[in-house]
Structure formats: structure tokens, C-alpha cells
Amino acid sequence: MIPVVLLTGFLGSGKTTLLQRLLKDPSMAGAAVLINEFGEVGLDHQLLDRIDDNVVLLKSGCICCTVRGEVADALSNLDSLRSRGEIAFDRVVIETTGLADPYPVLQTLTAHPVLRSHFTNGGVLTTVDAVNAQLQVEHRAEAVRQIAAADRIVLTKTDLADAGEDQALRARLARINPAATILTTQEPVETILSGFEPAAFAAALVTDDAHHCGPDCDHEGHHHHHAHSHGTHGHHDEDLGVTSFSLVIEDEIDWTMFGTWLTLLLHKHGDRIFRVKGILALEGEDKPIAIHGVQHLVHAPTHMTHWPNGPRRSRIVFILEGISPDQIRRSFAAFTGCSAVRAAA
Known part of the structure; x- marks a missing residue:
């Protein structure tokens, strides 16, 4: 069973920047990453081999796949390539769009008759903009749902927020989701990608x-x-x-x-x-x-x-x-x- 980590977060919260850092880490060599478009995360200089129209192998060893239709189709394609011995991976990271509700993707892993026998939930990782999050959670239900679904919350842009803002935001996040672990982008990649423990x-x-x-x-x-x-x-x-x-x-x-x-x-x-x-x-x-x-x-x-x-x-x-x-x-x-x-x- 391959664990699937869901990377979500509101528009402008730093998902792509975090993903770029994850892709460069040696611990990601055995991972497959599903993104919306290759160009959005600046992968061109890292491409090593194009396996098919939607899948490339990076210099780090990580497999990158664009989601052109449903997530289920992308995962099924990766699973087929793996079963034929064309690629190998030990976990999957899926980056969602900034307005996405995490629930439908999680439901796909459980409800899909084929996927549920090959993949398992590896946790929800939500990026939160330390500067703008307070305003977002007050006015955007999508931001609250993403935070509420998180197993881990990664604070981004913490260098731009003062200590008082950071403390107030952490308290607000703990009120919304007291069961989530709050981290920053400076944490080790393995810590950030850990699922529900x-x-x-x-x-x-x-x-x-x-x-x-x-x-x-x-x-x-x-x-x-x-x-x-x-x-x-x-x-x-x-x-x-x-x-x-x-x-x-x-x-x-x-x-x-x-x-x-x-x-x-x-x-x-x-x-x-x-x-x-x-x-x-x-x-x-x-x-x-x-x-x-x-x-x-x-x-x-x-x-x-x-x-x-x-x-x-x-x-x-x-x-x-x-x-x-x-x-x-x-x-x-x-x-x-x-x-x-x-x-x-």
C-alpha cells in the first residue's frame, strides 16, 4: 500500500514554493508527485526523462506527473506504469489547487475499487500564509476547510510576520484544528511529509x-x-x-x-x-x-x-x-x- 500525502492550502499560501523545496530533497527520490502543470513548479531544468505525455523522471529520482483529468486517472496511470516495471515509487504527494476542498481526493482513495487496494491515506498537509491567513479564515470557507482537514499545518512567509502576529495565528489555527501539528517550512522534509501518527x-x-x-x-x-x-x-x-x-x-x-x-x-x-x-x-x-x-x-x-x-x-x-x-x-x-x-x- 503506497501512502498518498495531500498537499493543500489557500491561493498564494506557498504550496508551490514548498513543493519545489520538497522535490530537491534526497528523501523524495522514491516519491511520485502529482501537480497541475509542470511549468507551474519550474521543473524544466530538472527533467531527466519523459516517460509519457504526463510523466517525467527528475534528476533527483522523483517521478512527476501532471493531473490533466481526474486524480483517479493520474493515480491509475502511475500504478499501471509501476506494475509494468517502468517506474518505481514508495509514496505519492498530490498538490491540489488553491480553492480545492481536500475531501473529494481523500474519498477517491477509499471509494475507487482499484486505487483502494494499492494506495492509502498518508495525511493532509496544509500550507498557511502567516501574513494573510487571519483575513482568509474570516472570509473564505475554503481556507477553513483546508485547515480543518490538516494533519499537519505548515506556516509559510513567517519571516514577514512579527512575533505577535505569529502567536495570534497559531492560537487561531489551534482553535480551528486542535488536532493538527503546526510546523514551519524550515522543518526537515521527512517531518513535513509525515502523515497521521x-x-x-x-x-x-x-x-x-x-x-x-x-x-x-x-x-x-x-x-x-x-x-x-x-x-x-x-x-x-x-x-x-x-x-x-x-x-x-x-x-x-x-x-x-x-x-x-x-x-x-x-x-x-x-x-x-x-x-x-x-x-x-x-x-x-x-x-x-x-x-x-x-x-x-x-x-x-x-x-x-x-x-x-x-x-x-x-x-x-x-x-x-x-x-x-x-x-x-x-x-x-x-x-x-x-x-x-x-x-x-
Whole structure:
């Protein structure tokens, strides 16, 4: 299974500049990159061999492919070339257009009958312009969706933003997507291209929980409060109705009941649930299960090797638009029968 990393970001956020840097790195020698046009990323001087009309081999060893139709067609073409032994690659990076919603591409990987047996989701990488992002997230829903879908957020143009702007932007991004790792373009390429890492995510959840509640927090005293009316229980972007919040569940969860509830929830509200990520303590399981999904799409659960430091309990992060966090909490409690549910930031 070849991991596919989705590189997205709003217009002018620096995707192409980042991609140029990625293509020059030795670690990309075993990668295939799907772009809109060769000319846009200035590859002419790097071309080594043209395999067909849409595919070239670069001096770095990386394969570059233009997407002239559907992403599924481009991936199918690459897979056919690989199966015939004409090219070899161990991962794929897809650069989307600046106005693209990442979800349809992710859905393609799961729904396509051929692709889903050869490719797997390697994570969503979103570039964010450190100078203009605050204005973009206030007025452009596409920018918010791209940030909400991210596993990793890469800040660009940080040299042009002052320290105060940078801090405010990081706080804003954390409110939109508390489950994403925020990086800069100066990070190593391997770090930037890493996908969803359940262990790191689980550790971040425990750290975040401790930060908001502290060791003496009265969990039971909080679990009925509405996420909007208490700042420590959720984050809300008033301009776009985008809310991020967590469910913390003390009881062990029945996997079948949870799966049915999540499936029904996403079937009804998937268009407005940008992201779901979590670690679960399941009945009959000693080790945690990591889950993550975008809109209607939920990826296969990951069995983790150990629990992070901190309490052994479930925590699920939601990023929503136009849905009350309290509605999600009450739905979960009613469907699963878990009594100790509280909302948290």
C-alpha cells in the first residue's frame, strides 16, 4: 500500500514554493508527485526523462506527473506504469489547487475499487500564509476547510510576520484544528511529509487535557455544560460557525455501538463535520485504538502499541460547522449509554 500525502492550502499560501523545496530533497527520490502543470513548479531544468505525455523522471529520482483529468486517472496511470516495471515509487504527494476542498481526493482513495487496494491515506498537509491567513479564515470557507482537514499545518512567509502576529495565528489555527501539528517550512522534509501518527496525537491529547483541566479538575462537575457557553469547554469561530471541541469519556466503549453511532452521525451531518480524531478505550482491549476521519470518510482504525502517559480514557476531537457540540455530546451519551461524558477544549 503506497501512502498518498495531500498537499493543500489557500491561493498564494506557498504550496508551490514548498513543493519545489520538497522535490530537491534526497528523501523524495522514491516519491511520485502529482501537480497541475509542470511549468507551474519550474521543473524544466530538472527533467531527466519523459516517460509519457504526463510523466517525467527528475534528476533527483522523483517521478512527476501532471493531473490533466481526474486524480483517479493520474493515480491509475502511475500504478499501471509501476506494475509494468517502468517506474518505481514508495509514496505519492498530490498538490491540489488553491480553492480545492481536500475531501473529494481523500474519498477517491477509499471509494475507487482499484486505487483502494494499492494506495492509502498518508495525511493532509496544509500550507498557511502567516501574513494573510487571519483575513482568509474570516472570509473564505475554503481556507477553513483546508485547515480543518490538516494533519499537519505548515506556516509559510513567517519571516514577514512579527512575533505577535505569529502567536495570534497559531492560537487561531489551534482553535480551528486542535488536532493538527503546526510546523514551519524550515522543518526537515521527512517531518513535513509525515502523515497521521496515532502515538503523537494521543500524547498531544493527554497534554492538552492536562493543560485545560489540571490534576485537581472536577470532571463530573463539567460534563453537562454547553461548549459555547464556557470558554474552557470548546472553541468557536463566530464568523463561520466553526467549532472545535472534545469529548472525554471515562467509561470503556463498546466498539460496535460506537461504530454504529459514528456511522449514523457522519451519514447525517458529514458535510458539516470537517474532522474527527481520537483515541478510544474499548471494552476487552488493553491498548488504545486511534480513529480519524474527514467529513463522511473514516479511515481504518489503528491499533496502538501502548497508552500515552496520563489517564486511560477515550478522547475524541471534533471540528464542526453549524452544529452544537452539546448536540454531539447528548447524542453520544444517549446512543452508547456511557454516563461519564464531558466536553473539553
